[in-house]
Amino acid sequence: MEEANQSVVSEFIFQGLCDSQELQVILLLPVSILYLMTVLGNLFVVLLTITDHNLHSPMYFLLANLSFVDSCLSSVTTPKLITDLLKDDKTISFGGCMAQILCVHFFGGGEMVLLVTMAYDRYVAICKPLHYSSIMDRQKCIWLVLTSWIIGFVHAMSQLAMILELPFCGPRVVDSFFCDIPLVIKLACMDTDTLRIVINADSGLLATTCFILVLVSYTYILFTIHLNAKEGASKALSTCTSHITVVVLFFGPCIFIYLWPVSITWVNKFLAVFYTVITPLMNPAIYTLRNKEIKNAIKRLTNQHVNSRDNC
Numbered sequence: 001m002e003e004a005n006q007s008v009v010s011e012f013i014f015q016g017l018c019d020s021q022e023l024q025v026i027l028l029l030p031v032s033i034l035y036l037m038t039v040l041g042n043l044f045v046v047l048l049t050i051t052d053h054n055l056h057s058p059m060y061f062l063l064a065n066l067s068f069v070d071s072c073l074s075s076v077t078t079p080k081l082i083t084d085l086l087k088d089d090k091t092i093s094f095g096g097c098m099a100q101i102l103c104v105h106f107f108g109g110g111e112m113v114l115l116v117t118m119a120y121d122r123y124v125a126i127c128k129p130l131h132y133s134s135i136m137d138r139q140k141c142i143w144l145v146l147t148s149w150i151i152g153f154v155h156a157m158s159q160l161a162m163i164l165e166l167p168f169c170g171p172r173v174v175d176s177f178f179c180d181i182p183l184v185i186k187l188a189c190m191d192t193d194t195l196r197i198v199i200n201a202d203s204g205l206l207a208t209t210c211f212i213l214v215l216v217s218y219t220y221i222l223f224t225i226h227l228n229a230k231e232g233a234s235k236a237l238s239t240c241t242s243h244i245t246v247v248v249l250f251f252g253p254c255i256f257i258y259l260w261p262v263s264i265t266w267v268n269k270f271l272a273v274f275y276t277v278i279t280p281l282m283n284p285a286i287y288t289l290r291n292k293e294i295k296n297a298i299k300r301l302t303n304q305h306v307n308s309r310d311n312c
Helices: 002-006 021-051 058-084 094-127 129-135 138-163 181-187 193-227 233-259 265-290 292-311
Strands: 011-014 091-093
Touching: 011 094, 021 058, 021 265, 021 292, 058 094, 058 138, 058 265, 091 094, 094 129, 094 138, 094 181, 094 193, 094 233, 138 181, 138 193, 181 193, 193 233, 233 265, 265 292
Parallel strands: none
Antiparallel strands: 011 091
């Protein structure tokens, strides 16, 4: 009886990105390339930050953690999407579905808090430059990153706890390419209107709170830059522009999916692809192309490789 109460459904079926098998085959190559570029690009940023001593600062420590989280977030859903593009029967076990929900909210929630931490780091660097080294010391940076992981984990566990014991007895078709709570909860064999509001409020509250904190931080930063439009202002503005771009690209789809009252299937699928596939790729590209220190570090790494090859 307990097993029946937990779940009659042993697996779920993904509807996928579209109904056309031909279009899915066409999408296989670009999605695979995007995922490969995402993982390699983010891991490259992590390794570059670790190996180059000029990047051993709080900002790049946080950036390396962001890149690691992005590679993890993309790896939760994209490999399954790639393999399913070649299948007619796109199934996932009940346990696999719950694991996807847990990991998506774990890494997604952690990234939201990490983006707030990065905004705070830039606030201290630009608005309180004389106290930056004492405020953003190594120990505090580690604790801030740990806090982001802890909040992400607590958020993910709270989401999972609310749906894990729901009775699922059919239908079992999820109209997406991965298990997302708003879609999975519709399949429960009970009235979930109140629970859906609570779950969306949980995710929406975290996303909106983090987004507001980031906006407040960058408002202070831009105001400070405007008042002190002198030496170093263009560099600070360039760095902040990169951060703001990443924030908008990440928070925009999340807030829309969980807080927008009207659910439009193709829009939700597009946004889901955007924040699980596109955004994790764009983050390292944005920081690499707009950051002078990163570009210099790449040049140093390239020169070291050329010199070592010549010596051989």
